[in-house]
Amino acid sequence: MNPTDSIDASLRITVCDSAAEAQVLVADRIAATIVSGGVTGHGAVLGLATGRTPEGVYAELVRRHERRELSFGEVWAFNLDEYWPLPPEHPCSFAAAMRRDLIDRVDLDPAHWWIPDGTCPEERLVEHAAEFEARVVSTGGLDLQLLGIGRNGHVAFNEPGSPEDGRTRRVELQAATREDAAAAFGGLDAVPRSAISMGLGTIASARRLLLVALGSHKAGIVARALTGPVTPEVPASLLRGHPGLEVVLDRAAAAELPARAGVIER
Numbered sequence: 476m477n478p479t480d481s482i483d484a485s486l487r488i489t490v491c492d493s494a495a496e497a498q499v500l501v502a503d504r505i506a507a508t509i510v511s512g513g514v515t516g517h518g519a520v521l522g523l524a525t526g527r528t529p530e531g532v533y534a535e536l537v538r539r540h541e542r543r544e545l546s547f548g549e550v551w552a553f554n555l556d557e558y559w560p561l562p563p564e565h566p567c568s569f570a571a572a573m574r575r576d577l578i579d580r581v582d583l584d585p586a587h588w589w590i591p592d593g594t595c596p597e598e599r600l601v602e603h604a605a606e607f608e609a610r611v612v613s614t615g616g617l618d619l620q621l622l623g624i625g626r627n628g629h630v631a632f633n634e635p636g637s638p639e640d641g642r643t644r645r646v647e648l649q650a651a652t653r654e655d656a657a658a659a660f661g662g663l664d665a666v667p668r669s670a671i672s673m674g675l676g677t678i679a680s681a682r683r684l685l686l687v688a689l690g691s692h693k694a695g696i697v698a699r700a701l702t703g704p705v706t707p708e709v710p711a712s713l714l715r716g717h718p719g720l721e722v723v724l725d726r727a728a729a730a731e732l733p734a735r736a737g738v739i740e741r
């Protein structure tokens with residue numbers, strides 16, 4: 476950490492004692508959005524994410540649903556990204572993960588859930604991406620977008636160098652991203668080389684962003700994203716100016732941030 480690096484005073488950062496506490500806090504934010512009915516009043520529009528970070532969040536939301544405290548009956552949901560090509564039945568697909576962790580376990584209407592289609596033929600990818608964007612707009616836009624951060628600073632599959640105004644499209648995955656997925660796929664060769672991902676522009680169109688990072692392996696990239704230069708080389712840094720951004724960290728992920736008055740400690 477460069478000692479001159481500092482955290483922008485307008486950045487809303489909450490540091491929780493543990494990953495479990497952070498996941499409950501994020502579940503609280505999502506539940507409040509659901510209960511609010513979203514800005515249209517016709518049901519909240521959620522942007523969902525996959526990866527290890529949100530797993531505990533979804534488990535908490537499922538618990539609340541099972542206790543009859545929370546209904547997804549009016550919710551619309553969009554997932555950030557999907558490997559391409561990869562069928563939704565593949566256990567490593569993001570579609571399968573979402574079904575396992577949330578969609579099949581709550582009362583969300585599957586017809587109100589969209590995730591990019593990993594089986595889309597190559598010649599239809601541009602059209603498919605445009606349809607995805609149009610659906611986001613036709614629901615009234617994303618009320619709350621949940622985000623993780625990759626160790627190279629990616630958000631969704633917007634790898635370093637991605638354009639700030641990018642929209643949903645096919646993207647090529649970088650080596651670090653594919654290596655991080657290799658164990659789950661049973662080897663690097665099995666990891667798809669491409670994906671379909673919402674762009675940074677699509678993500679920034681959400682009214683609120685909830686960027687979540689947990690664990691010491693995220694501490695370095697969290698510090699770069701929040702206190703380093705705003706640059707496409709660290710895609711998450713490009714979201715720093717979003718007026719609806721909230722960052723939720725556990726203590727381990729916050730470890731390399733400079734101390735700042737105003738960071739909410741829980």
Ligand code: PGA
Nearest residue numbers: 526527528623624625631
């Ligand atoms: P993770 O992935 O939640 O599994 O760490 C985050 C990401 O790569 O966006």
